Amino acid sequence: MVATTAHTTGSKPTNSGLAKYAVTQNQSQGRKFSEPSCQTRTEYQRDRDRIIHSTAFRRLEYKTQVFINHEGDLYRTRLTHSIEVAQIARSISRALHLNEDLTEAIALAHDLGHTAFGHAGQDALHKCMKDYGGFEHNLQSLRVVDFLEEKYPDFDGLNLMFETREGILKHCSVKNARDMGNIGQRFIDRTQPSLEAQLTNIADEIAYNNHDVDDGLRSGLITIQQLLQVGLFDRHYFEVNSRFPDLPEKRKAQETIRRIINQLVCDLIDNTLKNIENNNICDIQDVRSSRSTIVSFSPDLKKQMAELKTFLNANLYQHEQVNKMSANAQKVISNLFTNFYSNPELLPDEHRSKALARKKINGNDGFARVIADYIAGMTDRYAQIEYGRIN
Ligand code: MG
Numbered sequence: 001m002v003a004t005t006a007h008t009t010g011s012k013p014t015n016s017g018l019a020k021y022a023v024t025q026n027q028s029q030g031r032k033f034s035e036p037s038c039q040t041r042t043e044y045q046r047d048r049d050r051i052i053h054s055t056a057f058r059r060l061e062y063k064t065q066v067f068i069n070h071e072g073d074l075y076r077t078r079l080t081h082s083i084e085v086a087q088i089a090r091s092i093s094r095a096l097h098l099n100e101d102l103t104e105a106i107a108l109a110h111d112l113g114h115t116a117f118g119h120a121g122q123d124a125l126h127k128c129m130k131d132y133g134g135f136e137h138n139l140q141s142l143r144v145v146d147f148l149e150e151k152y153p154d155f156d157g158l159n160l161m162f163e164t165r166e167g168i169l170k171h172c173s174v175k176n177a178r179d180m181g182n183i184g185q186r187f188i189d190r191t192q193p194s195l196e197a198q199l200t201n202i203a204d205e206i207a208y209n210n211h212d213v214d215d216g217l218r219s220g221l222i223t224i225q226q227l228l229q230v231g232l233f234d235r236h237y238f239e240v241n242s243r244f245p246d247l248p249e250k251r252k253a254q255e256t257i258r259r260i261i262n263q264l265v266c267d268l269i270d271n272t273l274k275n276i277e278n279n280n281i282c283d284i285q286d287v288r289s290s291r292s293t294i295v296s297f298s299p300d301l302k303k304q305m306a307e308l309k310t311f312l313n314a315n316l317y318q319h320e321q322v323n324k325m326s327a328n329a330q331k332v333i334s335n336l337f338t339n340f341y342s343n344p345e346l347l348p349d350e351h352r353s354k355a356l357a358r359k360k361i362n363g364n365d366g367f368a369r370v371i372a373d374y375i376a377g378m379t380d381r382y383a384q385i386e387y388g389r390i391n
Contacts, residue, residue: 017097018097018098018099019096019097019098020282020283021098021195021276021281021282021283021284021286021287022097022098022099022195022196022284023044023098023099023102023163023194023195023196023284024099025042025043025044025161027284028043028161028162028163029161029162029163029182030161030162031043031159031160031161031162032146032155032159033154033155033159035159042101043161044099044101044102044104044105044161044163044164045101045105047101047102047105047158047160047161047164048101048104048105048108050151050158050159050160051105051108051109051112051145051158051160052108053151054112054144054145054149054151054158055149056112056113056144056148056149056377057079057082057108057109057112059377059379060077060078060079060082060111060112060114061077061078061079061379062077062379062380062381062382063077063078063079063114063115063116063117063118063379063380064077064078064116064117064118064121064325064380065077065078065080065081065118065208065211065215066118066212066215066216066316066317066322067215067219071219072218072219074218075215075218075219076211076212076215078111078114081111081207081208081211082107082108082110082111083108084207084211085107085110085200085203085204085207086103086104086107086108088203088206088207088261088265089103089104089106089107089199089200089203089204090103090104090107091265092199092202092203092265092268092269093196093199095269096195096199096269096272096273098195098196098199099194099196102161102163102164102167102194102196103196103199103200105160105164105167106164106167106168106196106197106200107200107203107204109141109144109145109160109164109168110141110167110168110170110200110204111137111141112140112141112144112145112168113137113138113139113140113141113142113143113144113376114137114140114141114376115135115137115140115333115375115376115378116329116332116333116378116379116380116382116383117325117326117328117329117332117333117380117383118325118326118329119317119326120325120326120327120329120330121329121333121383122135122136122137123330124329124330124333124334125333125337125372125375125376127334128333128334128337128338128368128372129337129368129369129372131364131368132364132365132368132369132372133176133365133368133369135372135376136171136172136176137376138168138169138170138171138172139169139172139176140373140376141168141169142165142168142169142183143373144157145157145158145160145164145165145168146158146160146165148373148377162182162183163194163196163197165183166183166186166193166194166197167193167194167196167197167200169183169184170197170201172184172187173187174187174188186288191288191289192287192288192289192290192292192293192294193288194284194287194288195272195287195294195295198293198294198295199268199272199295201295202268202295202296202297205305206261206264206265206268209305209308209309209312210257210260210261210264212312212316213227213233213253213257213308213312214253214254214257216312216315216316217250217253219321221315221316221319221321221322222315222316222319224237224249224252224253226311226315227311229311230307230308230311231304231307232260232263232304232305232307232308233256233260233308236256236259236260236263237252237253237256239259240252240255240256240259263301264297264301264305267297267298267301268295268296268297270298271296271297271298271301272294272295272296275294275295275296276294279294281294332383332384332387333375333383335387335391336375336378336383336386336387336390337371337372337375339390339391340371340374340375340390341367341368341371344356344367346390347371347374348374351370351371351374354370355367355370355371358370
């Protein structure tokens with residue numbers, strides 16, 4: 001997570017040694033508000049640092065990934081998830097000679113817009129917002145860095161580089177894209193984002209699938225026996241078990257997961273290099289105009305990953321105990337929204353005056369959006385405290 005390249009004052013930091021299809025700051029579409037460059041850091045290092053110092057980033061520590069905070073100290077939170085994504089993404093980025101600073105910035109910011117209580121929280125807020133433009137955590141992550149952080153005297157948000165913002169906005173409907181200017185254009189033109197953005201998206205998948213296996217085992221909600229139905233797990237476990245038959249099961253599982261991550265990362269790097277060659281990718285323009293994404297697993301491993309995902313869906317994410325938490329999330333989030341919407345006097349002063357001001361400009365959509373921004377920013381325990389305060 002720390003800067004990897006030391007630059008001395010006086011010599012301008014650059015992105016030297018990068019592949020010709022990497023993002024470089026010289027070809028960047030830059031920041032919305034122009035700022036003097038930094039003597040010691042690349043523009044993407046600055047983005048990463050702005051993200052680390054943001055309020056939204058610190059809140060990730062108390063937001064649920066799959067298991068609620070108070071269920072145990074060792075489960076992943078949104079913060080540790082984001083750090084694991086950054087680690088995997090940076091390794092892949094460096095191996096491909098891509099822009100590691102940009103990759104790290106995207107990875108650390110990718111979940112800033114997530115609500116409390118994991119996916120259940122996001123689904124609940126989306127339901128509440130269905131008549132007011134909906135709620136999508138990707139778009140919300142971009143709202144956080146574009147508008148919601150209040151740190152700089154000259155602008156709202158963090159004023160990040162275009163390519164960092166592009167990487168944060170992984171998905172977007174064409175309808176929403178039309179209102180978003182140049183950052184939404186690729187969803188209308190059906191072009192691709194940078195390789196750094198593409199690989200971070202897949203590093204996210206590698207991270208959560210593997211750490212959810214680990215957390216799932218730790219919680220006892222899934223077992224090694226069950227996981228042996230999954231080809232990818234079974235094969236690596238078999239090798240580990242043959243080589244270290246006397247190792248405690250817990251350590252066998254750890255070693256299995258470590259080997260799976262390694263295989264996924266190596267396959268992704270090899271297959272992406274093949275795609276780069278087969279598609280004659282020579283520069284960032286070739287990346288963007290390519291018909292499909294260039295960073296991908298080999299077809300065989302893609303299938304194996306799909307099998308693992310299906311397993312986790314059926315056995316962990318839909319587990320009775322996880323569903324119980326989801327029901328509570330639903331209750332808390334929709335209660336907060338309904339109450340704040342019908343009684344704005346329940347909102348803290350700052351949010352009430354913002355909501356009423358937005359209402360004058362954008363009507364109920366604007367009013368509801370400010371409430372959604374407030375709720376989306378809450379940590380698990382703050383949401384629970386607010387629920388207690390207003391009920
Ligand atoms: Mg994520």
